[in-house]
Amino acid sequence: MNIPQTSFPRVVIIGGGFAGLAVARGLENQDLQVVLLDKHNYHTFQPLLYQVATGGLEPDSIAFPLRKRFNDIDNFYFRLAKVFRINDEDNEIETSIGNLTYDYLVIATGSTTNFFGNKNIERFTMEMKSIPQSLNIRSLILENFEEALLTSDLEERKKLMNFVIVGGGPTGVELAGALAEMKKGILPKDYPDLDIRLMKVNLIQSSNCLLKGMSDKASKKAEDFLIKLGVDVWKNLRVLDYNGDVVETNGEDDFKAATVIWAAGVKGESINGLKPECVVERAARYKVDEFNKVVSSKAVYAIGDVACMNNEKYPYGHPMMAQPAIQQGQLLAKNLIKSLKGKAMKPFVYNDKGSMATIGRNKAVVDLPKWKFQGVFAWFVWMFVHLFSLIGFRNKAVVFLNWVYSYIRFDRETRLIIRPYKRKNKYSFENDK
Amino acid sequence: MNIPQTSFPRVVIIGGGFAGLAVARGLENQDLQVVLLDKHNYHTFQPLLYQVATGGLEPDSIAFPLRKRFNDIDNFYFRLAKVFRINDEDNEIETSIGNLTYDYLVIATGSTTNFFGNKNIERFTMEMKSIPQSLNIRSLILENFEEALLTSDLEERKKLMNFVIVGGGPTGVELAGALAEMKKGILPKDYPDLDIRLMKVNLIQSSNCLLKGMSDKASKKAEDFLIKLGVDVWKNLRVLDYNGDVVETNGEDDFKAATVIWAAGVKGESINGLKPECVVERAARYKVDEFNKVVSSKAVYAIGDVACMNNEKYPYGHPMMAQPAIQQGQLLAKNLIKSLKGKAMKPFVYNDKGSMATIGRNKAVVDLPKWKFQGVFAWFVWMFVHLFSLIGFRNKAVVFLNWVYSYIRFDRETRLIIRPYKRKNKYSFENDK
Numbered sequence: 058m059n060i061p062q063t064s065f066p067r068v069v070i071i072g073g074g075f076a077g078l079a080v081a082r083g084l085e086n087q088d089l090q091v092v093l094l095d096k097h098n099y100h101t102f103q104p105l106l107y108q109v110a111t112g113g114l115e116p117d118s119i120a121f122p123l124r125k126r127f128n129d130i131d132n133f134y135f136r137l138a139k140v141f142r143i144n145d146e147d148n149e150i151e152t153s154i155g156n157l158t159y160d161y162l163v164i165a166t167g168s169t170t171n172f173f174g175n176k177n178i179e180r181f182t183m184e185m186k187s188i189p190q191s192l193n194i195r196s197l198i199l200e201n202f203e204e205a206l207l208t209s210d211l212e213e214r215k216k217l218m219n220f221v222i223v224g225g226g227p228t229g230v231e232l233a234g235a236l237a238e239m240k241k242g243i244l245p246k247d248y249p250d251l252d253i254r255l256m257k258v259n260l261i262q263s264s265n266c267l268l269k270g271m272s273d274k275a276s277k278k279a280e281d282f283l284i285k286l287g288v289d290v291w292k293n294l295r296v297l298d299y300n301g302d303v304v305e306t307n308g309e310d311d312f313k314a315a316t317v318i319w320a321a322g323v324k325g326e327s328i329n330g331l332k333p334e335c336v337v338e339r340a341a342r343y344k345v346d347e348f349n350k351v352v353s354s355k356a357v358y359a360i361g362d363v364a365c366m367n368n369e370k371y372p373y374g375h376p377m378m379a380q381p382a383i384q385q386g387q388l389l390a391k392n393l394i395k396s397l398k399g400k401a402m403k404p405f406v407y408n409d410k411g412s413m414a415t416i417g418r419n420k421a422v423v424d425l426p427k428w429k430f431q432g433v434f435a436w437f438v439w440m441f442v443h444l445f446s447l448i449g450f451r452n453k454a455v456v457f458l459n460w461v462y463s464y465i466r467f468d469r470e471t472r473l474i475i476r477p478y479k480r481k482n483k484y485s486f487e488n489d490k
Numbered sequence: 491m492n493i494p495q496t497s498f499p500r501v502v503i504i505g506g507g508f509a510g511l512a513v514a515r516g517l518e519n520q521d522l523q524v525v526l527l528d529k530h531n532y533h534t535f536q537p538l539l540y541q542v543a544t545g546g547l548e549p550d551s552i553a554f555p556l557r558k559r560f561n562d563i564d565n566f567y568f569r570l571a572k573v574f575r576i577n578d579e580d581n582e583i584e585t586s587i588g589n590l591t592y593d594y595l596v597i598a599t600g601s602t603t604n605f606f607g608n609k610n611i612e613r614f615t616m617e618m619k620s621i622p623q624s625l626n627i628r629s630l631i632l633e634n635f636e637e638a639l640l641t642s643d644l645e646e647r648k649k650l651m652n653f654v655i656v657g658g659g660p661t662g663v664e665l666a667g668a669l670a671e672m673k674k675g676i677l678p679k680d681y682p683d684l685d686i687r688l689m690k691v692n693l694i695q696s697s698n699c700l701l702k703g704m705s706d707k708a709s710k711k712a713e714d715f716l717i718k719l720g721v722d723v724w725k726n727l728r729v730l731d732y733n734g735d736v737v738e739t740n741g742e743d744d745f746k747a748a749t750v751i752w753a754a755g756v757k758g759e760s761i762n763g764l765k766p767e768c769v770v771e772r773a774a775r776y777k778v779d780e781f782n783k784v785v786s787s788k789a790v791y792a793i794g795d796v797a798c799m800n801n802e803k804y805p806y807g808h809p810m811m812a813q814p815a816i817q818q819g820q821l822l823a824k825n826l827i828k829s830l831k832g833k834a835m836k837p838f839v840y841n842d843k844g845s846m847a848t849i850g851r852n853k854a855v856v857d858l859p860k861w862k863f864q865g866v867f868a869w870f871v872w873m874f875v876h877l878f879s880l881i882g883f884r885n886k887a888v889v890f891l892n893w894v895y896s897y898i899r900f901d902r903e904t905r906l907i908i909r910p911y912k913r914k915n916k917y918s919f920e921n922d923k
């Protein structure tokens with residue numbers, strides 16, 4: 058892949074998400090060669106994917122070109138590549154653009170949707186872990202309404218206007234809230250000849266509370282907010298199957314729906330090649346020690362969602378969120394530099410800064426370590442934190458502008474079917490030109 | 491297609507471009523039913539497509555949702571549909587979503603790329619008439635550079651970094667200028683390990699001047715600007731063929747290039763069904779009288795690029811640009827209302843407000859009827875006019891913000907491969923997830 062062999066040790070980082078960026082940033086201008094690989098040429102700000110999916114933001118405003126992030130750094134190489142296999146014995150990886158040796162390997166591949174082995178669900182539901190996937194959801198929502206207009210079959214129309222979101226974590230909650238706001242503010246205006254009351258937004262959660270991991274108060278309040286917005290919240294209900302037509306559950310209710318969004322689970326985006334004992338099989342995450350080194354590997358580290366570091370406080374590893382990823386990346390960079398200088402590494406201790414979720418206009422929940430609050434102020438805090446965390450001045454400015462516009466005008470203007478989504482069931486669009 | 495039959499006459503408009511929007515706007519709140527059909531659910535601001543293609547703007551900022559444009563208008567119906575055939579005898583059209591009768595039909599389908607029957611050129615070159623096509627070009631430019639990094643074959647690398655733009659009209663000139671600016675400002679920073687001097691931007695024009703239809707001074711100055719930016723301008727050179735590898739010309743120079751953008755011609759996007767005598771075959775445009783009525787049709791009108799109204803001043807019809815389209819649309823709306831009231835229609839007279847093209851930062855050419863100027867002031871005029879013509883406050887604001895940012899930072903930040911372009915030749919990417 059045309060990367061020069063120098064006398065400096067080579068650190069290869071797989072993945073330019075929060076964790077990968079943090080470690081790469083921390084290794085700048087050291088006596089190291091840093092190679093960053095990603096299957097996209099941009100960093101994705103995942104927390105705002107749901108706004109791309111619901112026509113509130115343009116994709117380009119939550120993506121940041123990885124090359125730009127590092128284009129003033131010496132000894133830094135970016136390559137657009139997929140990694141197929143890790144050869145721990147030979148310190149080598151196999152990728153879509155050839156093999157590469159490393160002195161240190163940092164796996165920061167993040168997470169992917171977990172369908173728990175159900176092939177039907179994998180085939181027929183929509184996922185929302187990347188920008189193209191979010192754009193598919195955006196297209197599909199709008200295509201549904203265009204189609205609902207055309208059918209004279211009421212059952213069919215109901216099905217097209219019935220949205221099922223599986224999973225009551227932040228993704229599910231935020232998406233359900235945004236869809237409900239589209240139902241309230243935009244769709245009745247855009248589709249005056251359609252009975253928008255037929256539109257249903259269902260949020261299905263298998264356990265008895267939403268936003269697991271947040272406080273009871275946040276969970277309760279989020280549910281109240283959703284219900285107020287008109288979302289049908291189904292708790293203690295488990296989705297068993299979906300054939301593109303009907304969502305089968307373990308309860309009395311089945312759902313006839315043309316669109317199901319699967320936000321019920323993630324797993325590590327692990328790569329083939331490491332020994333079985335390196336991986337927590339169920340979660341597809343790498344077992345790492347307190348320095349994020351993959352157990353029983355030679356020189357492989359894993360950080361962020363794909364790493365599972367368990368200790369007393371986090372028996373199943375840290376939450377798969379941005380904060381642990383960033384903190385692990387930052388510490389690993391420091392530790393690698395220490396290790397090169399022959400100094401002892403520092404073990405990772407997660408500094409939980411809290412978590413938050415937004416449900417809609419003026420409606421958010423925030424859990425800080427010492428203060429939990431909900432409502433308008435929480436919503437402004439949520440916006441400020443997300444705006445501040447976005448990479449790049451232009452992205453911040455464009456997102457800010459969109460938010461101000463949406464707030465004043467009660468609008469989401471990027472409701473565009475740029476690339477139609479080709480459904481895998483009987484409906485299909487073919488205008489991809 | 492579920493459109494109610496009322497006692498009002500039905501006007502069906504095909505196409506939501508400049509012409510279609512103008513006529514639909516002019517028919518608002520009349521005793522008419524208006525049905526607008528388009529294969530996209532948005533209006534495309536075509537003059538800025540080249541900025542989407544070169545990473546300067548996000549696609550969402552030059553697209554405007556058609557439903558939003560009309561969502562406060564009674565008796566207005568939008569349908570996402572492709573029209574396959576016109577049945578003039580029965581006042582009926584056949585579409586992808588069923589048949590529809592009309593009292594008046596307005597064809598405003600615009601234009602499409604003209605490959606002049608060359609199947610190779612159609613298969614292997616890129617076109618830039620729609621947003622998805624522009625995004626394909628954006629992806630391809632960036633993919634080329636990613637690939638050029640990987641090859642150790644110098645010839646191959648040169649080919650990947652060689653861009654050929656065929657056609658010296660506004661599209662070709664503006665795209666060549668933008669690519670040359672990428673070469674100057676962005677690519678050397680993003681690809682420090684690549685010899686950017688290998689990158690060539692070739693603009694090929696079959697006649698002896700660029701920007702045909704503009705003044706000699708504008709044409710000459712545009713060429714100067716391009717040369718100053720490092721574009722290789724080839725005049726009096728005709729492209730004969732392209733096999734995905736080599737551009738064959740009628741001159742001594744053939745071009746080995748992985749990317750050829752075809753901006754050498756457009757033709758009307760005409761629809762099957764009307765009598766042969768209604769169509770100017772070579773240009774695929776409808777012959778219309780001075781009221782934009784398609785000759786020897788019953789109740790079919792054509793406006794904009796797809797209409798060919800020839801008179802002494804415009805023996806081959808009006809230029810295929812936004813201004814004639816908008817003016818014809820506005821007049822046709824008035825004329826249809828007049829006709830319904832039994833009044834006489836007014837013939838169309840084109841008010842030529844002038845034309846302009848931008849080549850790069852501080853470099854544009856403007857021909858007004860009484861004043862022709864070039865350079866910095868022309869560039870500001872160009873920007874102001876385009877910003878002003880964009881539909882929607884949000885789009886204007888986002889574009890303005892991008893331009894200010896680019897101007898201050900010498901940057902184009904949306905250099906993102908959101909959906910990789912799958913080449914039809916040997917190179918191919920497969921990360922479409």
